[in-house]
Amino acid sequence: MPQKKDTDAEIDLTRARIALAEDPRMVKFLSYLRNERQHAENTLKNYFQDAAHFIELNPELASDSQSGGFLWEQVDEHMARKFAIQLSGTGLQRSSVNRKLCSLRAFFRFLMREQLLQSNPFHLVRSLKTGRKLPMVLSVDQVGILLDMPKKYWDRQTENSNSAEATANAVFASTRDAAILEVIYSGGLRISEATNLNFEDLDFLSGIFKVRGKGNRERLCMLGKPALAALKKYLEEREKLGLGTRREKGALFRNQSGGRLTPRSVERAFKNYVLEAGLSADCTPHKLRHSFATHLLAAGADLRSVQEMLGHASLSTTQIYTHVDIGRLIEVYSKAHPKA
DSSP, rough: OOOOOOOTTOOOOHHHHHHHTOOOOHHHHHHHHTTTOOOOOHHHHHHHHHHHHHHHHHHHGOOOOOTTOOOOGHHHHHHHHHHHHHHHHHBOHHHHHHHHHHHHHHHHHHHHHTTTTTTOOOOOOOOOOOOOOOOOOOOHHHHHHHHHHHHHHHHTTTTTTTOHHHHHHHHHHHHHHHHHHHHHHTTTOHHHHHHHHBEEEEEETTTEEEEEEEEGGGEEEEEEEEHHHHHHHHHHHHHHSSOOOOOOOOOOSSTSSSOOOHHHHHHHHHHHHHHHHTTTTTOOOOHHHHHHHHHHHHOOOOOOHHHHHHSSSSHHHHHHHHHHHHHHHHHHHHHHHHTT
C-alpha cells in the first residue's frame, strides 16, 4: 500500500508564498495570530503554508492592480469545497487535509471579524472523519530505564578517555539530560516547555514550577523527588563549569556554551538514550508526556486534574489517555484470561 503524504514537499509553493507575503490581509492576519493570539512561529508558518497551497490551486485570485494582494472576496463555497476535494485526491493524510481547511476557515473568519468580508466560504465545508490514533506510551519500568540512560551513555563514551575536560563535559551533559528528562516526565511537559524554563520559574521548597504552554497560557506543575534531586545535581555541575551559579536567573537548561538548550538538541540526545535503553526507535521525548498522563490515570487521578497538569484547553483532548489505559487492560485480559 503506498505511503500517504503528509507534507507539501512535492508541491512547489515558492511563487505562491512570495506573492502571499505581500498580501496586506494575510500580513494583518499573521500579525493578529502572533500578537493577539500569541501563537508559536511554527503555527504561523502552517497557516501561511496552507493559504499558499490554496493560492497555488487558484491562481485566478491574483489581483492585477498595483496595490497587490489577492481577490479574497471572490472565494465562494464552491471553491472551498473544490479545494477540499483536490486535497483529498493528492494522497494527503486526512488530518493534514483537515488542518488546511481549518487554516483557511480561520483566515476567512478573521477577515469577517475585521469587516473585510461578509461571509466565510469555508464555514460549511466539513472536516474529514479521522480515526484517532492512540499515543505510544512507555511502561513505568521502561520510563525508569530510560531516565537512567544519560549517565550510562556518557560513562560509556568516556570510559577510555584520559581527558579531564572531556570527562567534566560528559558529567555535565549526563546530569543536565537526566534532569530535563525527569522534569518532562514529572510535569508532563512538551519538550519546548522544558527548554523554555527559567530558574525563577521553579520553587524548590514547594516542588512546584510555572510552565508557559501553547498560546502562552501558564499552568503550575509538580516536581517529584527524583526530578528535584536531578535538578540540584545538574545545577552543581553547571556551576562547576562556570555556566551559571546554582541560583542564577535565566535559562534553566543550558548548552556547554552557556546558551539556552534547544528542543532539537534534546531530541538528538534522546535518540542516543533510546538506543542505549533498547527501546523502539520511534520513541520521542513527547512519549514521556503521554506516559505521564497514562500513568497518572492508571494510578487513580481524575481526568480534570490531568487536563490541568497537561495544559489541555479541552477535556476531550485528555480523554484519549483513558482509551490508552483501557486498551492495555484489554490486551492483558486477552493474554491472561483462559477463555479470552
